Amino acid sequence: MAATNLSSYMAVKRRLLDMFRSETFPGNKLPPEDQLAKRLGISLVTLREALMMLTLEGYLTKRHGVGNFIHPSALDPTNRVDQGFSFADTFRRNGRTPGMKMLFLGIEPASPALAERLQVQPESLLQRYETIYTADDHPGVFTISRLSLDLVKRPFRPEEQNWYIHECIWDHCGKKLAHSLNDYQAVAADEKVAALFELPKGTPLLYCEQLFYDVQDVPVLLNVHYFHPQHYGMRVLQNWNIGAQS
Template sequence: MVIRENLAAKVATELRAYIADQLGPGSQLPSEKELAERWGVSRNTLREALWLLWSEGLLVRRWGVGTFVADSSEPVVVSSTSIIPIRDAVRMAGHEPTVSHADAETIPAPAEIARALGLEEASPVWRVDRVFDVDETPAVFLRDYVPTRLNGRDLDLTPLTDVNIDLLTVLSTSGHTRIARMEVQMEAAGASGEIAVRLKAPTGHPLLRAVQSSYSAAGNIVIFSDIHYRTDTIRLRFVRTART
């Protein structure tokens, strides 16, 4: 099973490059039979590779018609089934992410944040604000709270103002901490105040708000996040599979 899953991921990577080089938004892919023969894999493996690209929002299925490259004019669809940075999810969906606003500073932890991170109230924490744009259009306002020390090591999160540096990697390399699980609560929200300004959204514009707790392998919350998505620019996809 592991070998087949790895093969499907490899084919998905090659398909992603093929789509970028030879197909445009809205183009129909060749048939599954043609693609399977081209990559020398079984139809089942090819379908798993296509499913990976569909879950990333790169492909659109039209039942009875075929599989098409997603139209870049539509809101970006990102999958929430994997623990990956927003930047990578956007790139995997075939779009270009940038950071139009970024700020990283240490502050005394508010009571709610201290409780979530298991700290004393007013303990120093990093607050990192970033606005991720998709193809130069504001899409996500992300506010992360992180302890200033992990595993006895001081953290410097100021590099996160660069879109090519992500928090998961910084925690792994500098804090020797791997994120093993994320829990998210979602609710509808309307744009207001700073969020509206940063996302360039009119007051009351529909947003999706996600409050996210990220757990280390040891079971501790090490990132507490408040995330707002512009629903006309980016959408989340949840994929459920049956247990076998």
């Protein structure tokens, strides 16, 4: 596991979001922060960090000297890809049972295009693995992952279920991921993807290239995702309240 407080932050965030969804607050205003921290059994500092992140993510507005206000419209989890860190999170929020299976695990030489993106030498060896993510046993996302074989300290195994990529890369490579750049486009399903998704060849699909960087801003992992049009949707909340003054 990575040496990070991400897991504890996510736990506090989930508790707060569960509270927001299950309770009604007059005027959508939260109780005072000291009361809320005591109720949750956490420090005021931890609570304020979590509230700050939830504000940046668009769930709350903080009005200085007044309090914190919930946005119920932002709490609808349906297809919110910005709420979690794995496809399992999205499937569960939609009331579906997630599953995953590694379909392929092997080594391949880096093509010139892949070498440029991953900043390795052409023809150097890459670890490649392919994974299908399911919702209620229906194919939802097909992913092809590639990284330099030189980074792999503990071998990947087909039976492993690595839902959280930051934990997976730390566990196998000892690398801390800092961010990813995600490029989306529409593509036509090729023969392989069409067969996996049980769709006609040429069906329009949403496709994403996701390049992960470590804390030194060095590219570590390149994922390409194909999304089933019936089993994986996308909704992103865009927060327009950044820097707003009350």
